[in-house]
Amino acid sequence: MREPVGHYVPHTDAEIDAMLAALGLSTVDELFAAVPQALRLAGGLDLPPGLSEPDVLARLEELAARNQVSGRDLVCFAGAGAYDHEVPAVTRSLAGRAEFVTAYTPYQAEVAQGVLQALFEFQTMVARLAGVGVANASLYDGASATVEAVNLATSSSGRPSVWISQGVHPHWRQVVTTFAAGEGRDVVEIPLEDGLTAWPDARNGVGAVVAAYPNYLGCLEDLARARRVADDAGAPLVVAFDPVAAGLLRSPGSWGADVVVGEGQAFGTTLNFGGPYLGLFACTEEHVRRLPGRLVGQTVDTEGRTSYVTTLRTREQDIRRERASSNVCTNQTLMAVTAAIQLGWLGTSGLNEVALRCARGARYCRQALLAIEGVEPLVSAPVLREFAIRAPVEGEVLVERLAEEGFLAGVPLGPGLEASGCDGGLLVAVTERRTRDEIDAFAAAFEKAVR
């Protein structure tokens, strides 16, 4: 027997015939009578015939085998918003439960309490991390969360002009810029000086101020300063934070952020070549009616039992259509559920411990690399778990060379930081998974690579 055409269609030919007969039709083609003949695709799709499942898996395994990946092939010192954190079997196992994986948006709350409650827990944890009152049920990724934050901030201030620090991830800034075109927004990038944003004196026209904490170079920005800049402009302050670093750092909310966004990949999601990731979005209660995306609220059922339901739905596009606060419909719920599980696994002490171990590893690694002749810190501002260096050899070359030694050395600096003077540098990240032995071996290989 051969692979049947359309393996996942259960219908037997006899059933198809019976169903067609019930419709008074004799061929499947007649189902498409409404499609004008001229538009019908003659000869079918020019794609190879279907493969058996094991053949598909073999093909994908073969592609996968050709990548050099963290864990199997490389010890990872790359970060820049995508981190090699511990993902325990328990998180994988729970987040992989079919009920979470194969459900859709909880439109019918009565049969979606599982996802709804997990999201409610997620929202609570994100709001606590961010230090503000509300968090939504996820956005696509850090970049999309930043775009939505800018939208919220400018629509709140009523002014379309945005000041965004070059300490915000270059890709996120690019996405903000891409979409700014639509609303005729004017995005001004504020460069870094020695690792920290060189905020100019605030002008009145500014409608949103966006900073990062720690910033792209790993440096601890002076958010009090950013807050003052925003205050001077009368604009909301958006802070793109690192939710892992938040285990040790003051929360953006405590610095006065109005909107807090971030990338939540670190909480239980593997590197995934960049996606799916998890956009975190939190803000002060004041802005809740402008909140983009889904929001779950606690309520009761007709018998008074605690229940959960998506709420304030009038913000959403299926109700307000073009007047919605955002166009986001489906988001990254499974990653949010994953993050809730992973945060439950970490708990209060684990979150703190991961941040601490990252910081310790980064300190140790930084010391080891800076001990190498010719390797210098790129900036002098204080850092936490990620740091930028300059070596006698360009970042990109270092990455290629060290890959041969089994290390992903970091992320080369340059594009998007033109005015911040980082060209040729390398951004190195250390997570709690890096051991002293790995760091020592990395430093030894690094020493050879810079020669």
Added chain:
Amino acid sequence: MREPVGHYVPHTDAEIDAMLAALGLSTVDELFAAVPQALRLAGGLDLPPGLSEPDVLARLEELAARNQVSGRDLVCFAGAGAYDHEVPAVTRSLAGRAEFVTAYTPYQAEVAQGVLQALFEFQTMVARLAGVGVANASLYDGASATVEAVNLATSSSGRPSVWISQGVHPHWRQVVTTFAAGEGRDVVEIPLEDGLTAWPDARNGVGAVVAAYPNYLGCLEDLARARRVADDAGAPLVVAFDPVAAGLLRSPGSWGADVVVGEGQAFGTTLNFGGPYLGLFACTEEHVRRLPGRLVGQTVDTEGRTSYVTTLRTREQDIRRERASSNVCTNQTLMAVTAAIQLGWLGTSGLNEVALRCARGARYCRQALLAIEGVEPLVSAPVLREFAIRAPVEGEVLVERLAEEGFLAGVPLGPGLEASGCDGGLLVAVTERRTRDEIDAFAAAFEKAVR
């Protein structure tokens, strides 16, 4: 923070103190007051302190990396009761559901309908495969099923003497012999001649006749003959069958077997270095009250709903203790559930197709190997999916040599087949997973290896 002692114990020290206080105790040691001081282990266990979970995983990964395994390192042509069959993601995923994995024996039927119904479905499928009326809910493995079959047969005939064909897996025969000592059973092995059992004329004292179908050398035994031998002796006929081959072959029941046993690993369980596997056990209705192990029956609940429950429990040791039909308590339920899923996946056509593809692959591979100079068939009896050859080089040496070329060439023959003249031979198995290219490459490597 360090790894806590006893990671899976949730109690905080404060809780332990509170609980001790409630018991009027002040130290944990006092809980063990009943253990005489002289028997207390001074200094604790001489085992290293606990490791963190990722450290444990790293240690196991390191051990696992040192094995040469089917799929990752070797193309598998070894069988002998342990086969490299397709295990699709869907089987792994369903059989891995926590409700199946972390439940116990369905003692409380009302909250165990999931496992019970799956076992009922399993029993039905096994009985159909075997061609007899009843099947139990699993035994440990093929060997234990054979032991239990011998027990059933001799207790039914009332005579402790057993004739067992050397076509039965040598290990299974060894296990039968090991346990025969207990009941003073006399086990006579009947050798093969040119691949088929050379049954002597039946003697009256024989209490059980055991044959295999196909036998260990892959040959199709004449079960009509075995049935006659059993009839002449007035003894039940036990047939150890290959449940995959059963997709093409007449069922043992149709040949007149009273008890049918087998190894069910082929249905969804990976090679697992030999365990856990799945003992299949089926028999005619006549013997149901001597059936070893668990049996699930259909019934109703107080509201008349179809329900399932373990039944005829009076056979079991928790009721009849030393008069039980067997001592088996826990068995291999998860593998039985796995087999039910895998058989559901295969379905009527898939089961047939797998058997057919194995047979085709075996024919193709056998032809290719026999075309090599010096390679000869070991026996001339007809085979299905496994075959024995003799080459100028001993089986054990061939296996070592071909492993270097990336093949697990088969299972060397010898021990347990002394009187059957197989020494130095090699047993080669081909499953539906072996492609023509793999077989061609194997034959090419084989040709080099026999030189």
Added chain:
Amino acid sequence: MGGDTKGFAADAAGGRASSAPLMGRESEPTLFELSQPGRRAWSLRTTGVPEWTPEELVPRAHLRAEPVEVAEVSERDLVAHFTRLSHRQYAVDVGAYPLGSCTMKYNPKLCDAVAGLPGLTGAHPAAPASLVPGWLELLVALEEALCEVTGMAAATLQPAAGAAGELTGLMLMRAWHEAGDGSRRRRVIIPDSAHGTNPASVALGGYEVTTVASDARGCVDVTALEAVLDETVAGIMLTNPNTLGLFEEDIASIAAAVHEVGGLLYYDGANLNAILGVARPGDMGFDIVHMNLHKTFATPHGGGEPGAGPVAVSERLAPFLPGPRPVRQPGRGGDGDGGERFGWEMPTRSIGRVHSWHGNAVVLARAYAYILANGGDGLRRVADAAVLNANWLRQRLRGSYDIPYDRPNMHELVVSAANLKRRSGVKALDVAKRLLEEGFHSPTVYFPLTVEEALMIEPTETESPQTLEALAHALEVIAAEALGDDPGPAKEAPRTTPVSRVDEARAARQLVPTWDARP
């Protein structure tokens, strides 16, 4: 409390008995209620790195005074909690999910295996192309397949969902016009039956929405359309088949008319399931198409995704696509399959990046595996069965529900409970809730807006005729019940679900968006 044993409060904290519906309908406490100070589940590698204190590592001004309180539970309680929550959740793997416009088809477990391959999941997104040739080849191959399916020339895989694809498409529209005569074009036309994301995206794209009404057939009224077409129109967004499940038969003349005034045609490809291998947006005259891979290409919906919303365009729009794009570099020989090399390339007039990295890569890998498994012929069979199922259901439901546009539909159908409501007071929502009791997820309700008391049913191709029959039967029973003596069951439904009907109004009125916000 008995004995002289100190008790541990069991109701609000810690070890609750199972509250999974397996054991009745008790609610499950939150993680915060389960929390006990000092418990922990985490376990991390032993690193041997020097153990500097927080004070040594973090400048005082930046150091938080108190740890972030998350929750403190054992691994055992964590597992029980989320396992019980999963038991309170309906899903495709549990039963049929005929949620219109959402294409809740079965998601092959094969694709889960693909999504778990360490060689895919372990790749860092900033790794240079030379380290990830397998990923690049996969993305390029997927893009090519999607272009073949849609009849377009090139695509971006970056958008993370359908709505992101829409906005990307509108930015492409804008960039195209700006490169030409864009300044005057401020309007985008949308039919009144459109999905809510369409107008929202148009607004975010900086355009005005011009709504065009449907005609009596449920399709775009071509005359009405022509009346609003002029050179201020940037384009039109359509989905074909439309949200009523009907094929826009006049698509060729619509395309001609829009192109005539210099506008572009945008295809909302959420409904691609219906026309796989039958017809292609490109051949219909569309310029831009987004696809919801999480619908048509069977990547699981994850309780609300992750999805993937690639956007494919015609040749002339290709230079504007977001980037960097994965591309073949055929000239260079080398390390890929068959000696090909792959790299990243920025389209010459790119609108820029629309995702933090390269899109929802692992979702893309799932979709690629699904396409390989189906092949061209299999995809066509998907469309056949999807359309057959929907038509069969329409025919079958005649008599129990109004069918506003009772003509051959494509992959879904919209029925109306308007009649039911008039005669018994039972609304579309009540039907939906009552259906939950019958063990089915409900259809989409109150969408499209053009149909009163709409119930939008999309059976998908993976449900068998037997399941359709059971669904139809349940819907019939509900209608009969309502029209008979007792509309009560529907109005009071659901009663057998983990919770009964939830108070949505109260959720919005007394907003409790976090555990800490409880009154």
Added chain:
Amino acid sequence: MGGDTKGFAADAAGGRASSAPLMGRESEPTLFELSQPGRRAWSLRTTGVPEWTPEELVPRAHLRAEPVEVAEVSERDLVAHFTRLSHRQYAVDVGAYPLGSCTMKYNPKLCDAVAGLPGLTGAHPAAPASLVPGWLELLVALEEALCEVTGMAAATLQPAAGAAGELTGLMLMRAWHEAGDGSRRRRVIIPDSAHGTNPASVALGGYEVTTVASDARGCVDVTALEAVLDETVAGIMLTNPNTLGLFEEDIASIAAAVHEVGGLLYYDGANLNAILGVARPGDMGFDIVHMNLHKTFATPHGGGEPGAGPVAVSERLAPFLPGPRPVRQPGRGGDGDGGERFGWEMPTRSIGRVHSWHGNAVVLARAYAYILANGGDGLRRVADAAVLNANWLRQRLRGSYDIPYDRPNMHELVVSAANLKRRSGVKALDVAKRLLEEGFHSPTVYFPLTVEEALMIEPTETESPQTLEALAHALEVIAAEALGDDPGPAKEAPRTTPVSRVDEARAARQLVPTWDARP
């Protein structure tokens, strides 16, 4: 049936609505009812092997005439079916499971990851030792750890479960005696509280069971024991703590007495959880010990296993162990960790093989991972918490239930509903069923046989004090309810479970062991 549409019977076949308790308490059809001719889920590699027909491959006499009818379902229906079945199943991951003697502790997911390592699961059991050094090292290291835990000299890992271990142990006993003065020894002594597998194994081992009564403390009556000891005794089987959860304090004198007459002491290690790191069977004088790794060492019970029942013995019995055994071959340098080599060795006087291959290897790997994670100190803490939990519960349940042996227990406790039964008619079984409604699995009932209306409760160390409190509370409520106005709830329980009380008598009377056997 409405419309003019041909119907597909939905009740007995095919697409049922969800019957998971999530959606109420409908039953789930069997796979056979879901079956539709021509459907299929399977998908196999494309091999390119010539497609000989069955007739060309199988001699006519052997070829079956008809295919084996299994069932014919789509992958989608297969998934829904078994997912729904899983929703009808209680499990440790769902809630507390205080099933006495079964040690239903939490099974770390870490061990699932270990059990899924392709480098372990892909090993063929007949592969020569040189190809599987990792496996051999693992088995040797596990054996060594188990010997340390039990205080024994050597072990076999072959037995697949506790009962298999028992029988293996009895064969060892027999072989030992046969090598000496075996012929006269025909009896094995077992206390009346023993687990049912003990007498069954003794019988299968070819011995007679001599039962010795427990004394008022619930322990072996040493005088009664001495009375039955003579040179026909091959040995004694004990579990310590015994099945009442009590430590046999006289174990040293028991051992001396049995050894005195030349008998051996067999330790049923199912209850090892209580004494990990506290005391060791070897130090108590035992000669043979089996362990239930699936209990003490947290390998999941799989709805009835796979388990693993290694047997450890003292030095003098080591030559009799089953084989081949995995061993270090220190002299030979080589490919193992630290230059060690590993191989297989047959003990000189081996009783032979007791498993098809090397035992339930993957279960053994799980247990090894669990031991590594706990370490020596962690295992001790397991015992501490297990014993603490059980004692706390005993104290807490005083007053609501009779506690026949109300003195410090070890890892489990036995309470009695005898009083309850006398006063209200509510039996142990009713309490168990009523407890299901409260969301807990029930304790073991009617075992040990020495206690009337026994409820054997083993909380295990992984349940928190809060869970214990909830469990105790539920048990108290049940007792109070029964003694109050209305014993009904318990007698009619359970009513909120997927099915209500099942008719066990009918199951045995009208035996339906397969779908085909339905009347």
